[in-house]
Amino acid sequence: MEEQIKKVLLENSQELFGEQIEEKLIQFQQTRREFEGDVTLVTFPFSKILKSKPEEVAGKIGAFLKERMASVKSYNVIQGFLNIVIEDDFWINQLNGIAKESQFGYSEPNSKSLKMVEYSSPNTNKPLHLGHLRNIFLGYSVSEILKANGHKVIKTQIINDRGIHICKSMLAWERFSPVNQKGERETPQNTGIKGDKLVGKYYVEFDIHFNNEAKEIIAQWEAGRFDGFPKEVTAEYQKLEKAKAEKSDDEKAVKEINAKIKDLAKNQTTILRDAKEMLVKWEARDPQVYLLWTTMNGWVYDGFEATYQTMEVDFDKLYYESDTFILGRDVVLEGLEKGVFYRKEDGSVWIDLTADGMDEKLLLRSDGTSVYMTQDIGTAIERFRDYPDLDGIIYTVANEQDYHFKVLFLILDKLGYDWAKKCYHLSYGMVDLPTGRMKSREGTVVDADDLMAEMIGEADKMTAERGHLEGLTKEQIAELNHTIGIGGLKYYLLKIDPKKRMMFNPLESVELNGHTAPFVQYGYARIQSLLRKAKSENIALTAVTKLETEDINLIKSLSRFRNVIDEAANSYSPSLVVNYCFELTKEFNSYYQSINILKEENEALRASRLILCENIGKVIRLGMQLLGIKVPERM
């Protein structure tokens, strides 16, 4: 509608304004509820060029539109705002159009370019936690939104399956895992512990032994025993001790020095040396180490897979760091020849980004090995090779890595890859607990599996208390609780603008009233209940013929859906979809409370309203689908 009005104004600009006006002067906004009208034109910009009062201009435009456009029913002017009222028939036609499209609001599938969305990308030494949940739900939802917007999408993740961290778990398992009567060490099979949790347990176990050993070393040093330690280390320690004594009144400085001493001691532990040795063996493909590595990673993948299934998310393509960590090296060496990078005397390779307002960044260590940045360069290039028609990668990664991605994209650009500017860092804020930031050392990490189980449990309680469960089997009830619990969690994490840091309040997150998934799901279930009854009463839902103001207001809301998807896709922001679903449902609930639908005596109106409800339900379902949230037929 707005487009039509804009067109008419532009085409008749000479006649109306005496000159050709710029398109951007035509500004629409939603008509505020307290005024009559469907579309509002802001007329201040015109009054400026016409040098007359906004009210006069508004009146002139209003009269003109009413005369020229059949679908303009009337208009009113309030303080320079032209509120335009559209004919009911226009809206009735809109609804009939919406009803015909089973995927209303979505664009033609695969009508736009191919995008890759990366999300999750966990380490294989720790189970997934709350931070991953925000990441995963976001990445999945953005993928669905891009698809609905017409893009072809590849969901991917890079699995951080190699490095010192996984060696730590491996070593701890080999060394500290108890042996049962059959002579086996702990496995997911013989303990019943989920694979990722078991490996995580040994990562923690490593850390305990690691810290203890470091403490013992410090105790030895403090007692003045330095036999068996390299001279440099002894010297460094003594230097630090001396510095500490000098700054004994500066608490902060002492703390810093103590941390340095601890790092120094940690580097002298045999357990770390052994883990590093294991990494060297892994890189040399030592068969025994490799077997242990594949076994333990296998456990982790089984564990992650179970978690992803509970989350109802998936991936189209996996990248493993063990395959990609060597990539990028050659590219960096090429870049070195081209002069993009430079080499320091010790052999390390760097890029100088100071001209771009950034620092110098290391790309290859002096021993020739890669760092994270090098790998990311390689992986990005690999992906564009794997998918030649790829039109950009969206990296779902927390905002602590804003700088990293800024540098990555800049380097790719400097290397001459023109697709670099199509890469986007979907940066999201940290999830805080009421007690502050999650810290693994303080045991405040919220485990993903535990949290999901808790949400489902809470849904279970509420469903038993107030659900409409007549005729549902146990399995169906379990499915319903899953839908409500997981839906609630997704909704809670997605409703906030991704860019912003958010507070996760465990008590509030299991809440099922207000701005929550169950609120929306309940609205949907109510609609389905109406439709079931209509069906059992054999009411034919053929076409929309007659509607009243209250109904038409809802059609206006429905017709916004396509724009919401566009905006959400352009800004990679599922929260826009969440808020839309909430507002639509709220509007429906209010309508439902005050209007007769099934009980409406006028048959044409009753059928029209049922079709309206059916389509509200459809849009709620399609909207929630973009968030990865299911809707129940009854609850």
Next chain:
RNA sequence: GGUCCCGUAGCUCAGCUGGAUAGAGCAACUGCCUUCUAAGCAGUAGGUCUCUGGUUCGAAUCCAGACGGGAUCACCA
């Protein structure tokens, strides 16, 4: 210290391509189930949009500065 992000009701958040009287949810208080699912609806109360300047007919929104919070600046990932 440099760079980046954030600051809106008691709490959690919308609104930010400048436009009408700044909105929701939670918490508090009042009503509404013999009537289509009360996980709901209607209402009351709650604001110096951190502060100070600037641009503008018009600023929560744009610009500058201050204050407060966070992130980041590793031969870690």
